[in-house]
Amino acid sequence: MYETNYHRASSIDDAVAQFAKGTDSKFLSGGQTLLPVMKQRLAAPSDVIDVAKIKDMIGIDVSGDTVTIKAATPHYDVAQSDAVKKAIPALASLASEIGDPAVRYRGTIGGSLANNDPAADYPAAVLALGATVKTNKRSIPAEDFFKGLFSTALEDGEIITAVSFPVPAKAGYAKFPNPASRFALTGVFVAKTKAGDVRVAATGASQSGVMRVGPIEQALKANWAASALDSVTIAASGLLADIHGSADYRANLVKVMGQRAVTAAG
């Protein structure tokens, strides 16, 4: 790892101020992606601003039809939360399958979203549930937040403070994990909103990062059942192809994981 300066922020305002002082600062939350990348010398921030201990950024609040998860809440706490398990069980289940137990103790929802790894799990839930990403400056709808591989609507120095999820009528998530990294080779989140709309998002599949899956949404709108996807075909164009799976393989995985997600949602 190249040299860096570590700062622990005491508040969101302090984090923003510390960030502005560095020549090439980065926010550090759980560090489960940033630190490995820094160790590989693929990132070399002049300053890292630790936001993981800011009290206003940790915790889960469920009120009415909204689940709000503050940005520095670790995956483990989301997976264990009785309130989340009751309101959006698919979200707790998704959090329980990220990485491994040691990673889930440290990694956070805000860090995952800010990094926007094309194979990360949370972006699928945020997009399918139509969540709102809250920052120190504004509220960003999921549709406008994800901007392709490792890229988001966040401006330099803007910090995610919380994510608000509307409670759906039904939701489910299924992923085919890479057997080594546990990242999603492909993961699909399906949601039926309380208004009856169907939203489906896939992670790990597209070259442009997390994506809505129109053909599955249409099929499920007509008939909310795994069998409704039997005749659906997912186009392979624009999908990722690598040593782990071709674009055609991933296209099929989108369909199969979609079916498993519907089954999980019930």
Add this chain to the structure above:
Amino acid sequence: MSTVKLTVNGKAVSVDVEDRTLLVHLLRENLNLTGTHVGCDTSQCGACVVHVDGRAVKSCTMLAGQAAGSNVTTIEGLAKGDELHPMQAAFRDNHGLQCGYCTPGMIMSAVDIVHRHGGKLDEETVRHELEGNICRCTGYHNIVKAVLDAAGRMKVAQAAE
């Protein structure tokens, strides 16, 4: 350079380190606690697992500064004097190690698994929850046996306290 103050195995320590120092290097190089190993250095293998405020985390994926103010327990802090922790004893009795390189991380993760699941632990859960710890010699079989054995011993020990 920064001064990092933390508690390691019950003892308050204060160490001057570069800001880029990882917790595992502070433990090994500044405190000479070499029981915590660096295996892959890419956050996959779990040989570096220690407990930070009661949670089993990868000390190669945490800056020393992030652990400031925390309570850290390493493999050296588990035994009570000459009396092995029940997890350590179970690994020995069940031949849960061969070369031993992954063992400190395995044991620290396994203690955390038992704490989280208590008496409800079964083989499938142990295998699933050990996915962040890689062993290249045993084939895991005796490790899983050891963890299940220790879960029983820890329950008995807890009941006796």
